[in-house]
Amino acid sequence: MADKIGIDLEQSRIKDAPASMFYIPNFITQDEEEYILSKIPANQWITLSHRRLQAIPARLTPSNALVASSGLPEWLLKPAVQRIDELGIFQDSPYKTANHCLINGYLPGQGIMPHEDGSAYHPVVATISLSSSLVLDVTEKKSNDSSSDQDDRQSWRIFQEPRSLLVTAGSAYTETLHGIAEVKEDIDLKGETVANWDLLGDRERVMESGGNNLRETRISLTFRDVLKVSNVGSKIFGKVRG
Numbered sequence: 001m002a003d004k005i006g007i008d009l010e011q012s013r014i015k016d017a018p019a020s021m022f023y024i025p026n027f028i029t030q031d032e033e034e035y036i037l038s039k040i041p042a043n044q045w046i047t048l049s050h051r052r053l054q055a056i057p058a059r060l061t062p063s064n065a066l067v068a069s070s071g072l073p074e075w076l077l078k079p080a081v082q083r084i085d086e087l088g089i090f091q092d093s094p095y096k097t098a099n100h101c102l103i104n105g106y107l108p109g110q111g112i113m114p115h116e117d118g119s120a121y122h123p124v125v126a127t128i129s130l131s132s133s134l135v136l137d138v139t140e141k142k143s144n145d146s147s148s149d150q151d152d153r154q155s156w157r158i159f160q161e162p163r164s165l166l167v168t169a170g171s172a173y174t175e176t177l178h179g180i181a182e183v184k185e186d187i188d189l190k191g192e193t194v195a196n197w198d199l200l201g202d203r204e205r206v207m208e209s210g211g212n213n214l215r216e217t218r219i220s221l222t223f224r225d226v227l228k229v230s231n232v233g234s235k236i237f238g239k240v241r242g
């Protein structure tokens with residue numbers, strides 16, 4: 001794996017998308033992908049109707065605070081968070097790094113409703129995709145202009161390959177919704193329909209499949225910096241668990 005310190009993030013900007021989104025294919029190696037997959041705790045999934053989920057080191061409290069007795073575990077820090085930090089994307093965040101990771105698991109046909117990630121976090125999210133490719137749909141928030149019935153919101157399709165990194169920051173974080181359609185196959189993938197087409201690691205694969213992507217189980221690691229952090233967990237629970 002090339003040394004990521006030299007990466008010029010600007011070259012990875014998705015030009016045909018709201019500012020600021022960046023896509024880096026092969027951000028981690030296959031060995032690193034397998035290592036991370038082997039470390040995801042098998043018994044900590046929360047099963048939702050359309051995906052499964054786990055929050056590391058902990059779920060946020062109802063007031064959006066991160067209360068935990070430990071930080072992110074070593075298997076998420078190295079290589080993932082360390083390499084993300086080298087990009088400088090968290091340099092203006094309060095903790096200067098990601099302190100939280102939501103892991104999502106999707107079977108083919110599963111997805112996530114359009115939503116925004118909101119104000120619990122510094123407005124940067126770094127997503128590493130594992131195991132399978134899929135399309136993330138990014139849409140302008142609904143305009144307040146109720147005089148028009150027409151839904152003329154702009155939208156963009158971002159194709160996320162396994163081992164890639166997607167960074168969402170700036171107005172892409174604050175002014176858009178993102179979601180994943182509940183389909184088993186993404187279709188009509190080509191330069192005209194995929195915003196990050198020119199940045200993809202393996203366009204050939206998509207073209208050989210006639211512009212279709214049959215989904216398999218896909219895992220995403222979504223790293224963020226939670227604004228409100230308290231480590232009272234260690235006091236409440238007595239012992240700090242390693």
Ligand SMILES: O=C(O)CCC(=O)C(=O)O
Pocket residue numbers: 102104112117127136178220222
């Ligand atoms: O799985 C993804 O890439 C998106 C997940 C997501 O939107 C979230 O965790 O807030």
Ligand SMILES: [Fe+2]
Pocket residue numbers: 115116117178
């Ligand atoms: Fe999200």
